[in-house]
Amino acid sequence: TPSDNLAPVHYFKAIERIRELAEANDPVATFHMGKVYALGIAVLQNLDEGIRWYRKAIALGEPRAYANLGWFYQSGHGVSQNKEKAFELLSYGAEHGVVSARAAIGIMLLTGEGCPRDPAAGLANLEEAFNDGYLNAGNHLADLYFEGKNVPKDTELGHGWLMKVANRGDERTMAILGHYLLTGSHGKKDPETGLKLMQQAVQHQFLP
Numbered sequence: 001t002p003s004d005n006l007a008p009v010h011y012f013k014a015i016e017r018i019r020e021l022a023e024a025n026d027p028v029a030t031f032h033m034g035k036v037y038a039l040g041i042a043v044l045q046n047l048d049e050g051i052r053w054y055r056k057a058i059a060l061g062e063p064r065a066y067a068n069l070g071w072f073y074q075s076g077h078g079v080s081q082n083k084e085k086a087f088e089l090l091s092y093g094a095e096h097g098v099v100s101a102r103a104a105i106g107i108m109l110l111t112g113e114g115c116p117r118d119p120a121a122g123l124a125n126l127e128e129a130f131n132d133g134y135l136n137a138g139n140h141l142a143d144l145y146f147e148g149k150n151v152p153k154d155t156e157l158g159h160g161w162l163m164k165v166a167n168r169g170d171e172r173t174m175a176i177l178g179h180y181l182l183t184g185s186h187g188k189k190d191p192e193t194g195l196k197l198m199q200q201a202v203q204h205q206f207l208p
Contacts, residue, residue: 015042022053027060034065038078047078058089067093067101074104074114083114094125103129103137110150119150130164138165139173146186155187166197171204 015036021029030053036043038050051072057065070089073082087108093101106125109118129137138161144151145158159180165173174197180186181194 012042022056025060027057027062027065030057030060031062031065031068033057034068038068051078063093063096063098063101066090066096067098067104070101071104074108083108085114087114099129099132099134099137102126102132103134103140106137107140110144123151135165135168135170135173138162138168158186159188166200169204171201174198174204175201 018029018032018036022033034050034053034057035041036050037046037053039045051069054065054069054072058069066089069079070086070093071077072079072086073089074086075081087105090101090105090108094105102125105115106122106129108114108122109125110122111117123141126137126141130141142158142161142165145154145161147153159177162173162177162180166177178194178197178201181188181190181197183189183194
């Protein structure tokens, strides 16, 4: 249809509008220009250019730019790996509302990655990230308790965290917990609850 044919044009125009705003020092637009180049959205991927825009967004105070550049330093993606710098940048993002960064520093505090190890603070940050709506933090907590790595092993707590995530409507976690309970593979067997969770995952249109 004609409207479909115009969709790519509108998309490119949107990016050009974002660029105009970014060049006028709008912090949100500047952050999005970083994403455009870092991910190669409608442009050739260019990490150096993406990082340049992220640094500009940081200078303008955009918390998500701190977090995204922090992940680059953590992984060494596009920059020289620097775990201490990663923790610093992610911490700023976490303190200014980026809940995925809050979960990231929680894990770093648990392992002592780029910072002094502080398991209590790590767990608190993961729980806070979950309570603020970052459901994957609950999955991280479940894995930690199942594995007993960096925290005491506690199967009951692991199942409890998965159930919290499932109760928030995450269909993938419903399916995972359902499988665990049906098979007893993670220290607890409850076929009735497991089957109900699997059925709920299907109702939520989860397709593994």
